[in-house]
Amino acid sequence: MISFNEKRCVGCYACQVVCKMEKGFPVGVFGITVLKGEEADENGVFRPVFRTSLCRHCTEAQCVRICPVRAITRDQHGMVVGTPEKCIGCRLCLLACPRSVPDFTGAQRVSKCNGCVERLQVGLQPRCVASCPTAALESVTRQELSEKKRRGYLEKRWERRQGTGTPSR
Amino acid sequence: MKTIRKKEHILILGAGAAGLSAADAIRTASPDTPVTVVSGEKGRPYARMALPYYISGKIPLEGIMTREEKELARQGVTYIAGDPAAGIDIDRRRVVLRSNRKLPFDKLLIATGSVPEYPEMLAGTEAPGVSHLWTLEDARQIKRLAHEGSSVAVWGAGFVSFMAAKALAGHDRKVHLICRADRILRRVLDAEAADLVDRTLFEKDVLCLKNTNVEKVEVLKGGRKRVVLNDSSELTVDLFIIALGTKPNIAFLEGTPLAGKKGIEVDEYLETRIPGIYAAGDVAVVSDCVTGERITPALWSTAVMEGRGAGLNMAGARRRCDLALLMNVVDFGGYSAISIGHPLTKDAGAEVFQFTREEDRSYRRFVFKEDRLIGAIVVGACFDAGFFPMLIRRRVELTRDQKDALLRQPWDMASLLMSLPSLMQAKDLV
Ligand SMILES: Cc1cc2nc3c(=O)[nH]c(=O)nc-3n(C[C@H](O)[C@H](O)[C@H](O)COP(=O)(O)OP(=O)(O)OC[C@H]3O[C@@H](n4cnc5c(N)ncnc54)[C@H](O)[C@@H]3O)c2cc1C
Ligand code: SF4
Ligand code: SF4
Numbered sequence: 001m002i003s004f005n006e007k008r009c010v011g012c013y014a015c016q017v018v019c020k021m022e023k024g025f026p027v028g029v030f031g032i033t034v035l036k037g038e039e040a041d042e043n044g045v046f047r048p049v050f051r052t053s054l055c056r057h058c059t060e061a062q063c064v065r066i067c068p069v070r071a072i073t074r075d076q077h078g079m080v081v082g083t084p085e086k087c088i089g090c091r092l093c094l095l096a097c098p099r100s101v102p103d104f105t106g107a108q109r110v111s112k113c114n115g116c117v118e119r120l121q122v123g124l125q126p127r128c129v130a131s132c133p134t135a136a137l138e139s140v141t142r143q144e145l146s147e148k149k150r151r152g153y154l155e156k157r158w159e160r161r162q163g164t165g166t167p168s169r
Numbered sequence: 170m171k172t173i174r175k176k177e178h179i180l181i182l183g184a185g186a187a188g189l190s191a192a193d194a195i196r197t198a199s200p201d202t203p204v205t206v207v208s209g210e211k212g213r214p215y216a217r218m219a220l221p222y223y224i225s226g227k228i229p230l231e232g233i234m235t236r237e238e239k240e241l242a243r244q245g246v247t248y249i250a251g252d253p254a255a256g257i258d259i260d261r262r263r264v265v266l267r268s269n270r271k272l273p274f275d276k277l278l279i280a281t282g283s284v285p286e287y288p289e290m291l292a293g294t295e296a297p298g299v300s301h302l303w304t305l306e307d308a309r310q311i312k313r314l315a316h317e318g319s320s321v322a323v324w325g326a327g328f329v330s331f332m333a334a335k336a337l338a339g340h341d342r343k344v345h346l347i348c349r350a351d352r353i354l355r356r357v358l359d360a361e362a363a364d365l366v367d368r369t370l371f372e373k374d375v376l377c378l379k380n381t382n383v384e385k386v387e388v389l390k391g392g393r394k395r396v397v398l399n400d401s402s403e404l405t406v407d408l409f410i411i412a413l414g415t416k417p418n419i420a421f422l423e424g425t426p427l428a429g430k431k432g433i434e435v436d437e438y439l440e441t442r443i444p445g446i447y448a449a450g451d452v453a454v455v456s457d458c459v460t461g462e463r464i465t466p467a468l469w470s471t472a473v474m475e476g477r478g479a480g481l482n483m484a485g486a487r488r489r490c491d492l493a494l495l496m497n498v499v500d501f502g503g504y505s506a507i508s509i510g511h512p513l514t515k516d517a518g519a520e521v522f523q524f525t526r527e528e529d530r531s532y533r534r535f536v537f538k539e540d541r542l543i544g545a546i547v548v549g550a551c552f553d554a555g556f557f558p559m560l561i562r563r564r565v566e567l568t569r570d571q572k573d574a575l576l577r578q579p580w581d582m583a584s585l586l587m588s589l590p591s592l593m594q595a596k597d598l599v
Binding site for chain 1: 186190216218219222227228232233235469470473477496498500502503505507509551552553554555556557558559582583
């Protein structure tokens with residue numbers, strides 16, 4: 001699984017570009033998209049923020065459940081992968097996904113992140129992770145991710161209690 | 170999750186979206202409960218909504234099959250095909266099949282889907298090439314008769330008629346869509362969106378005859394059909410497809426307290442008024458998640474959600490799963506029209522915003538009620554469409570800034586979502 005730390009992201013788009021190169025996705029299709037926005041910090045000063053729309057390979061993957069023809073399935077490595085040849089292009093997966101992840105080729109076949117299983121198998125990191133200059137993207141196991149989340153939550157709560165807004169790294 | 174201790178036998182009527190989702194859910198929650206699934210149709214279970222794509226040749230027959238028989242056996246599911254339920258004996262808790270075989274149950278799920286309406290005036294015109302598009306049998310027949318260059322008339326202007334017309338378009342075929350109303354997909358699209366869809370249909374050689382109805386259909390010698398229209402013009406076609414709407418498939422329940430007017434009434438847990446008997450999918454009357462109205466949505470997405478919920482509840486959970494979100498997608502090779510929630514509400518308190526972009530024929534309609542999005546239509550590029558169902562279903566209350574952001578940047582929800590990161594957290598809807 002891939003975790004994303006928005007506090008580290010500088011919005012360089014390296015992941016988005018190399019993913020496309022790696023997978024050969026057609027025009028308009030991305031495996032990972034960098035989203036740019038702005039938010040007020042604790043002093044009311046706006047600062048740019050970056051987030052990604054990135055497949056979470058969800059444990060309770062809605063896309064897998066809803067696909068009528070099993071064109072999105074979970075593979076033996078736990079990744080949620082699309083099989084374009086089976087896809088009818090009904091877009092139910094897109095509407096069911098909380099991150100609007102599934103994308104479509106010109107022939108209206110599903111095209112999505114497969115977690116770079118082929119790279120993981122030979123001991124490499126997913127292409128986006130390998131390309132990230134600030135380590136905002138990290139390759140983690142499911143367990144590590146939930147630990148990270150728990151820690152993130154506790155840190156936030158601590159900050160709120162202390163009344164400090166220092167971003168933690 | 171709680172599981173059932175004593176081995177109760179669960180019987181599922183229907184091997185469609187709802188029935189099989191329920192079987193999967195029961196299996197994960199309670200691996201050793203005996204489960205039997207009955208399908209009214211012969212052969213392996215298949216996905217009804219994939220039939221148009223089988224006809225158009227986008228996927229092979231194998232592609233629409235949802236389960237191997239081996240796989241069902243491995244799951245420990247007993248599968249009975251081609252023997253529909255003909256009646257139910259509620260007191261003795263058993264279902265009688267057409268072959269007179271009797272199946273006892275402790276818990277029962279009714280998920281027999283819908284049946285298409287067959288207008289009385291067509292009595293006597295049963296012939297090859299006069300058909301619904303509902304079962305695999307229908308699809309096979311249509312595929313066989315739809316030659317290069319043949320002519321087709323589709324009667325009806327709802328979702329299934331649209332899918333049929335789209336599947337048959339091309340290959341030099343002439344396709345007529347006979348539409349009683351003044352526009353197609355009247356219940357899900359507004360006039361602007363329907364017009365865009367119409368233009369696209371026209372480019373694909375599908376001609377939409379509006380404000381038109383069928384007066385008479387005759388089968389000519391040689392098998393072609395003469396369709397007489399109410400403006401006294403005529404069409405001579407090879408294929409006449411009837412898609413005038415559907416009703417819940419509950420004829421076999423007649424005379425029992427289960428058969429309601431709209432379908433089978435259920436509570437929040439999808440249990441009927443008879444304990445231990447559940448209903449899910451097209452047969453079940455559920456609540457609209459926006460208006461609270463009791464409806465039968467007749468959608469794949471709701472059937473999967475309800476099937477799963479009913480399955481978990483039958484296996485001992487207690488999960489509310491009767492809230493349905495309306496959601497329709499029509500797509501022509503990348504150009505989609507998506508309708509979610511209640512974009513056509515008559516509610517006087519609703520605020521409507523419309524956006525048009527001529528250069529790529531995009532159109533969006535957002536309908537708000539008191540800072541909550543309650544409906545949306547998205548025509549054209551739709552990579553961000555997945556965010557709308559969440560906004561609507563979760564009844565997210567937008568702040569002024571968020572609403573402004575959405576209306577300022579109607580073509581890309583990303584800007585809005587930047588301020589709502591929690592929305593992108595996984596959810597468990599299905
Ligand atoms: C051509 C077409 C295109 C569609 N496209 C879409 C779409 O794009 N999006 C969408 O959301 N919805 C679509 N739908 C609707 C969708 O297919 C249905 O809403 C969905 O399949 C309903 O699921 P269900 O489980 O209730 O019933 P079904 O999937 O219809 O399954 C019913 C099952 O019950 C069995 N059965 C019937 N009678 C009996 C009996 N007496 N005893 C035992 N078993 C019985 C049948 O054999 C079948 O296995 C489409 C439908 C059609 C026909
Ligand atoms: S596509 Fe969406 S629903 Fe499916 S696993 Fe990825 S994030 Fe989850
Ligand atoms: S668009 Fe393709 S992958 Fe997505 S649900 Fe439909 S068939 Fe499955």
